[in-house]
Amino acid sequence: xxxxxxxxxxVPQVRGTLAYSDRIVxxxxxxxQLLSEADRESLPSPLTFRLFNPATNAFTHCGVRExxxxxxxxxxxxxxxxxxxxxxxxxxxDEAFRSPVIEISQCNLPKGTFVSLCxxxxxxxxxxxxxxxxxxxxxxxxxxxxxxxxxxSILNPATHETITLLVKxxxxxxxxxxxxxxxxxxxxxxxxxxxxxxxxxRDAKRKEANGTVATIIKDTPxxxxxxxxxxxxxxxxxxxxKSLPLTVKLEVLDAGDSADRDIDARAxxxxxxxxxxPSKDYFLWSTQSEENxxxxxxxxxxFLTKSEKLSLAVGSCVVxxxxxxxxxxxxxxxxxxxxxxxxxxxxxxxxxxxxxPLRTFQLHSAYCERNNLVCPHPNCxxxxxxxxxxxxxxxxxxxxxxxxxxxxxxxxxxxxxxxLQTCICGERCPSQQDLAHHRATVCPQKLHICRFCHLRLAQxxxxxxxxxxxxxxxxxxxxxxxxTTECQRCNRIxxxxxxxxxxxxxxxxxxSAPMPRICANELCVRVIDDDPAAAxxxxxxxxxxxxxxxxxxxxxxTGTRLKGRIERRYFIQLTAGCKRKLCTNSxxxxxxxxxxxxxxxxxxxxxxxxxxxxxxxxxxxxxxxMTRRRQLVNWIADDNEFARQxxxxxxxxxxxxxxxxxxxxxxxxxxxxxxxxxxxxxxR
Numbered sequence: 001x002x003x004x005x006x007x008x009x010x011v012p013q014v015r016g017t018l019a020y021s022d023r024i025v026x027x028x029x030x031x032x033q034l035l036s037e038a039d040r041e042s043l044p045s046p047l048t049f050r051l052f053n054p055a056t057n058a059f060t061h062c063g064v065r066e067x068x069x070x071x072x073x074x075x076x077x078x079x080x081x082x083x084x085x086x087x088x089x090x091x092x093x094d095e096a097f098r099s100p101v102i103e104i105s106q107c108n109l110p111k112g113t114f115v116s117l118c119x120x121x122x123x124x125x126x127x128x129x130x131x132x133x134x135x136x137x138x139x140x141x142x143x144x145x146x147x148x149x150x151x152x153s154i155l156n157p158a159t160h161e162t163i164t165l166l167v168k169x170x171x172x173x174x175x176x177x178x179x180x181x182x183x184x185x186x187x188x189x190x191x192x193x194x195x196x197x198x199x200x201x202r203d204a205k206r207k208e209a210n211g212t213v214a215t216i217i218k219d220t221p222x223x224x225x226x227x228x229x230x231x232x233x234x235x236x237x238x239x240x241x242k243s244l245p246l247t248v249k250l251e252v253l254d255a256g257d258s259a260d261r262d263i264d265a266r267a268x269x270x271x272x273x274x275x276x277x278p279s280k281d282y283f284l285w286s287t288q289s290e291e292n293x294x295x296x297x298x299x300x301x302x303f304l305t306k307s308e309k310l311s312l313a314v315g316s317c318v319v320x321x322x323x324x325x326x327x328x329x330x331x332x333x334x335x336x337x338x339x340x341x342x343x344x345x346x347x348x349x350x351x352x353x354x355x356x357p358l359r360t361f362q363l364h365s366a367y368c369e370r371n372n373l374v375c376p377h378p379n380c381x382x383x384x385x386x387x388x389x390x391x392x393x394x395x396x397x398x399x400x401x402x403x404x405x406x407x408x409x410x411x412x413x414x415x416x417x418x419x420l421q422t423c424i425c426g427e428r429c430p431s432q433q434d435l436a437h438h439r440a441t442v443c444p445q446k447l448h449i450c451r452f453c454h455l456r457l458a459q460x461x462x463x464x465x466x467x468x469x470x471x472x473x474x475x476x477x478x479x480x481x482x483x484t485t486e487c488q489r490c491n492r493i494x495x496x497x498x499x500x501x502x503x504x505x506x507x508x509x510x511x512s513a514p515m516p517r518i519c520a521n522e523l524c525v526r527v528i529d530d531d532p533a534a535a536x537x538x539x540x541x542x543x544x545x546x547x548x549x550x551x552x553x554x555x556x557x558t559g560t561r562l563k564g565r566i567e568r569r570y571f572i573q574l575t576a577g578c579k580r581k582l583c584t585n586s587x588x589x590x591x592x593x594x595x596x597x598x599x600x601x602x603x604x605x606x607x608x609x610x611x612x613x614x615x616x617x618x619x620x621x622x623x624x625x626m627t628r629r630r631q632l633v634n635w636i637a638d639d640n641e642f643a644r645q646x647x648x649x650x651x652x653x654x655x656x657x658x659x660x661x662x663x664x665x666x667x668x669x670x671x672x673x674x675x676x677x678x679x680x681x682x683x684r
Contacts, residue, residue, distance in 0.1 A: 003105040004030065006074040008086060020153045020162075021142040023065040024049070025075035026104075031067040034106060044108055046179050048145055051076075052103040056085035061109060061175045063144025074104060083150055109145055112176030116169035116186045120151065135165075135185065137453050137480065139178060148174040213277070216312065219328050223253075224314065226268070226321040234277050235312040237327055242305065244329040248272060248295040250287055250314065253322040264406040266293060268316040268323050273440055274307035275448060280315055280416070283436045288416050317412040352383050377403070444475065452480045452496040473497075489675065510675075511682050516649040519543040521618045523585055524626055525633045525648040546620055563613065569620065570609045574600060578621040582628070587612055587619040629656045632666055636673075646677040 006027070034043060052059040060083045062076075069075045081087075086100045117135075138154035146152075146167050153164045168188070170176050216222055216235040224233045240246060250270040252263075271283035272295055278284070284303055287293045297304055304310070314325060346355040351368045373386040375394065379401040384390050395410045396403045402413055421435040422428050425444050429435040439446060448459045460475030468478040481497030487506075494502045519526045520541035533544035539559070540547065550565045570587060577583075577590035585591035587608070592599070600608065612619065622630075629651050636651075637644045647669070653676075654668040 003103050004033075005101050005103055006072055008076055008081065008084075008100045008102050009069075009073050020079055020138070020155060021065075021077045022060070022062040022080060022144055022152070023077075023142070024051075024062050024080065025065050025069045026067050027069045027071050027073065028067050029071065030104075046144055046177065048107055048109045048177055050105050050107045051080065051084060052105075053084040053086065053100065054103065055100065058083065058085045059147075060084060060150055061107070061145040061147050063179075074102065079153060109175055109177040110172055111181035112146060112170060112172075112178050112183050113181070114169070114171040114184045114186070115146060115167060115176075115178075116188060118166040118168050118188055120164045120166055134453075134455050134457075137450075137455055137457065140483070141479070144179055145175060145177055146170060216325065216327055219326070221324045221326045223322065223324045226316045226319045226323075229316070229319055231316075231319075232279065233314040233325075235314070235325065237310040237312065238308070240310070240327075241329055243299055244331060245299055246297040246304065246310070247328050247330070248285075248287075248297075248312065249326045249328070250293040251324045251326075252293070253324060263318050263321065264404050264409050266291075266404060266409050267318045267406060267412075268314060268321060269293075270295065270325060271313045271315070271436075272297075273311050274303055274309070275311075277311045278313045278440070279436075280432065281436050282439045283313075284440050286433070286436070288413075288433060318406070318408045353381060375403075379403070448474060448476075450474075450477055450480055452477060452483065471497075511678055513676075513678060515643065515678075515683075516645045517541070518645050518648045519546055521546040521620050521622070523619060523622045523630060525630050525651060526626075527645075527649050527652050530652070540618065542618065546618075546622070549620075566618075567609055567613050570612050571605065573621055574605045574608060580621065580624055580627075582624045583621055584627070585619055585621050588621050591621070625657060628660075628662070632656055632662060632669065636666065636669060641679055642673050642677045643680055643683070646673060650677060 034047070047064050049062055049064065050059060051062055060080060062080060076084075076086075084100075084102060086102075134156065135154060142154075143152065148167055148170045151164055151166050153162050155162055213234045213236055214222065216237050218237075218240060222235065248270055250268060252265050252268050266287075269280070269287045270293070271278040271280065272285040273283050276282070278286075280286075285295045285297060287295055299305075312325070312327075314323060316323070343355055343357070345358050347358055347361045348355050349361070349365055349368055351365070351374055352372055353374075356364045371386055373384045373390065375382040375384070375390060377396045380396060380403045382394070382403065384394075391405060393407055394403070394405050395407075397413060397418075399418055402417070404410055404413065416432040418431060420428065420430060421432050423435055423438055423443055423445075427438060427443065429438055442462070443459075444461045445458050447456050449456055457476055459477075460479075463469060463473055463475050463478035465478060473481065477497075481495065483496050484493050485496055485499065486492070487494050487499070487502060489503075489506050492502075516527045517529050518524075519528055521543070524543060524546050526543040526545065528541070528543050531543050538544075538547050540550075540562075542550075549569060550562065552561065552565065554561065556562055573585070573588040575589065577593075578585075578588055579590055581594065583591040584595050586595065586597060589600070591597075633644065633647045633651050636642070637647045642650075650669040650672040651665075653672050654665060656662075656665045
């Protein structure tokens with residue numbers, strides 16, 4: 001397309017456009033112009049454009065998000081505006097400033113192969129050791145082009161920190177497209193001092209993040225004391241029996257002092273989650289709705305079964321306050337056992353509603369009526385001393401059955417159960433409990449570890465594909481899984497989402513592979529399946545190297561002449577020998593001497609040749625390289641993990657020379673067996 005002048009306007013946030021992106025929104029007429037100029041040829045993919053600001057002589061390159069902008073207007077992100085030298089007041093059409101006009105022209109950029117980036121702040125090392133993967137994910141999601149000399153920003157969703165980088169060098173040109181290309185990324189610090197500061201910043205953040213987390217052990221109570229209303233105690237349970245229910249109990253130690261202080265047993269709460277440290281705004285389970293401050297999680301809970309740890313947080317609405325937290329596990333209680341059993345020969349007190357034996361009922365009834373006062377509220381039943389009366393702090397919620405003896409707990413209940421809340425994603429929730437559960441489960445902004453890029457990123461909205469929903473993919477994983485990688489076993493290009501199934505296919509092929517056939521010569525470990533010449537005129541099951549000296553083109557239907565050649569070869573071995581220093585063949589005079597075996601008398605040679613010929617086994621001498629290979633096969637086969645045939649196959653694949661290091665050869669052979677061999681336990 002020819003260059004067009006369009007009015008620049010900031011992208012509205014209601015469109016969901018990222019602030020850190022180089023993708024613009026163009027009018028519909030631009031697309032129509034591109035289609036008309038294409039002259040029946042398909043448009044390049046992706047579309048890339050050059051943006052130029054005549055007022056500042058600044059330029060950059062970008063991709064396009066969609067063609068839905070108003071006529072003669074281009075919607076750009078704050079990052080592009082900053083690169084072109086456009087102020088925020090100009091973008092908002094402030095009357096004191098003239099609206100910026102930029103020139104846009106379509107251009108075809110080459111695929112990038114190399115980029116050198118320089119971080120402009122000390123935040124990039126706070127992403128732990130996987131920051132390159134985060135950079136790759138951010139570039140793929142938000143950027144189409146890179147221009148040498150430009151700066152761009154990415155957001156670390158785990159810490160909400162912005163990381164700004166400078167594009168120092170690009171190849172093959174100074175502006176490239178980074179979509180569907182293998183881009184090599186090099187990160188260099190601005191200076192040694194900058195790198196040292198970044199490392200110190202990272203170490204400080206790690207220490208701060210990990211310094212307040214305590215490990216909790218089953219059936220071992222842990223205590224704590226609140227001195228600040230904003231204080232939170234963090235705990236982590238790393239091991240438990242997943243076949244039993246999990247019980248988390250919180251006990252407020254000084255709750256009995258409620259007559260003099262604004263406190264009751266539910267002044268503190270425990271929150272539980274599986275993927276990050278919970279809080280009152282983020283949890284899967286809590287004691288906020290539990291009267292006895294106990295969380296019970298069934299062993300079949302879908303969240304708990306896939307987790308390797310349980311994160312716990314304890315918070316309080318009053319201070320000072322002490323607590324004890326205990327995690328325990330007991331066998332399931334049947335419904336019959338869980339019901340309250342009425343003691344035999346007992347009677348219920350009409351005042352306190354408790355059961356007492358008949359022999360003491362009259363005494364208790366008189367005492368209870370005279371000294372105890374029961375709260376008249378139908379959902380309460382709390383008992384108070386009649387001399388003291390029902391305290392003014394005793395309160396019942398009109399919207400549910402909750403009651404408490406503390407003004408602070410009353411305020412906490414109203415805030416957490418009956419106050420409308422709005423999530424950062426825009427979802428409106430009727431209570432803080434619903435908000436916390438929404439944020440911990442289906443919120444698009446919920447952080448999760450992607451199973452493909454292994455980064456802690458927002459899970460985004462649920463995928464549209466039904467197959468992705470059934471597979472349990474988040475919105476981010478549905479998009480991230482379409483990236484491709486090279487299979488290390490077959491070198492094929494496979495989508496990340498299909499890699500597990502692809503590797504399972506390799507495993508099926510490995511387990512189903514037929515057992516290799518090895519040479520019938522006892523001293524040879526060659527695989528005859530890989531030797532096409534072994535099948536020619538070879539009825540003995542020998543490889544071509546061992547059968548070569550026995551081969552004859554003469555017609556021998558009965559095998560008599562072949563038997564004679566075998567006898568002659570044995571006779572030569574037992575009289576002249578093979579003269580090899582590593583030979584250990586008992587059917588060879590050289591091997592018998594190397595093995596310190598008894599020297600044969602001249603008359604015994606013929607007898608031994610006859611025994612060898614009629615015995616069915618073939619023991620022909622081999623070269624020293626094959627002898628070393630056979631020794632290696634024996635060492636590996638002694639483990640009884642793989643059949644000897646598979647060990648021979650592995651040694652033949654990796655190759656073992658006379659001068660090769662035997663330990664390195666063994667390591668290569670074992671590695672080949674792990675990837676390709678069939679274990680004895682896997683054989684059918």
